[in-house]
Amino acid sequence: MSFVHEDPEFEQLLAIIARKAGISVALIEKDYWVTPRFCNRPSTEGVESGP
Amino acid sequence: MSVAAQPEIEPGRAYRTRELRRWSANPTRLAKRLVREGKLRQAAQGLFYAPLESKFGPAPPSHTELLRAFFGCSPFLISGPPKWNILGLRSTAMFAATLVYNTKRTAELTFDGQRYLLRRVRFPQDPPPEYFVVDLLQHHDMAGISLAELERGLTATLTEGRWDRRLLREMAEGYGTKATQALVERALRAASETS
Numbered sequence: 001m002s003f004v005h006e007d008p009e010f011e012q013l014l015a016i017i018a019r020k021a022g023i024s025v026a027l028i029e030k031d032y033w034v035t036p037r038f039c040n041r042p043s044t045e046g047v048e049s050g051p
Numbered sequence: 052m053s054v055a056a057q058p059e060i061e062p063g064r065a066y067r068t069r070e071l072r073r074w075s076a077n078p079t080r081l082a083k084r085l086v087r088e089g090k091l092r093q094a095a096q097g098l099f100y101a102p103l104e105s106k107f108g109p110a111p112p113s114h115t116e117l118l119r120a121f122f123g124c125s126p127f128l129i130s131g132p133p134k135w136n137i138l139g140l141r142s143t144a145m146f147a148a149t150l151v152y153n154t155k156r157t158a159e160l161t162f163d164g165q166r167y168l169l170r171r172v173r174f175p176q177d178p179p180p181e182y183f184v185v186d187l188l189q190h191h192d193m194a195g196i197s198l199a200e201l202e203r204g205l206t207a208t209l210t211e212g213r214w215d216r217r218l219l220r221e222m223a224e225g226y227g228t229k230a231t232q233a234l235v236e237r238a239l240r241a242a243s244e245t246s
Contacts, residue, residue: 007106009105009106009107009110011113012103012105012107012110013105013107013110015110015111015112015113016105016107016108016109016110016111018164018165019111019163019164019165022164023147024145024146024147024148024149024165024166025114025165026132026133026145026146026149027145027147030145
């Protein structure tokens, strides 16, 4: 399986998204790396049970 | 009938309007025409770039390229989280803007929808990583990390032999406040005692 960050034009993709969204490239890239880490976790992990 | 100038615009390069003078006596009009033709995009007043073709569509150039055109021959340095977070001193916050040290002006500007915080400050021409350690200590509040935590991280990484101690002291003396210099000295002392 290949990932989009392995694409040699990944930097250009981030710049295009940042420009369209009006959000900094750094934040777009951080979001890219953080999101899969949360998506791959069991949804209840780290969640405190309510009273 | 006269033929309109067809300048050799380089994809991925940024241009100030005055740079277009080599192709036209009226660079403002030429810039407008090139924007209309899709060969240039306007990033800000008097600042343009030729998009880079990519498989994802036309892409803007790097921050460095836009800033190079904006500042001309004047030096600048990109600092902030991209430089601080790779030091391994436990800072992780990111900014919505790019922090740029320069010798011309302090301002907050937007180029092509991206925010830049320009700060007119002293900075080394060819900064070693030890400069960014001092810079992070100076801006710990912006980076969202306490000085105590940074001091612990700096001592631990000094013990591992990560930094050039002479350079670190030199950078603190050249670019740090008295408080930063004192913190660096404490970390150097603590690291010497444990190593």
